[in-house]
Amino acid sequence: MRDVEETLEDLEDLLQDLQERQENSVILIEGKKDRAALGALGIEGEMVQVQDARGIFGVAEDLSGCGKEAIILTDWDRKGGQLAELLRNALKANGVKYDDTIRARLSMLAKKEIKDIESLPSFISFLLACRERGGQQGARFPPP
Incomplete structure (x- = not known):
């Protein structure tokens, strides 16, 4: 595992990027x-949940029609x-600007420990607990 403090700082930066995104995204x-x-x-x-009745292409068409960007x-x-x-x-086919860098950065930061968005809160809690215990090296997520 990377240094706990480094990982937490990088995750906080990513979350801040998501919070401060443009209103049309x-x-x-x-x-x-x-x-x-x-x-x-x-x-x-x-x-937007992309696996709904509209399908992926329908979601892209809707975003294009509204002039929105996607993350x-x-x-x-x-x-x-x-x-x-x-x-x-x-x-791309619908001319919608998109950003997939946050997903890529999250993957690089957490790939060894978690594989999905829904696990992020518990992963961050785990990292905070590790930091409280002095950045315990070798700690595994999820804890045994």
Whole structure:
């Protein structure tokens, strides 16, 4: 595991980037649990579940029609990676500007410990607890 303090600082920066996003940008997520996890971390604003009745292309068309931009925030497991690729293609085809750098940075920071957005709050709590205990090296998430 990377240094606990470094990881926490990087995660805080990413969350701040999400909080300070432009008003015309929408966070594209996979499901309700992702929305709840982001809400628990103080991330508010418009979020769209991409696996709804409209389908991925329908979501991209709607964003294009509204002139909105997208932040792709799917999980970083295999399914989430495939979904992110489909989203990039659909958004590009509809002329929608998108950002997938936050997802990539999250994946790099947490890939060894967690694989999805819904686990972020408990992962951050775990890191905070490690920091309280003096940055315990070798601690595993989730704790045994």
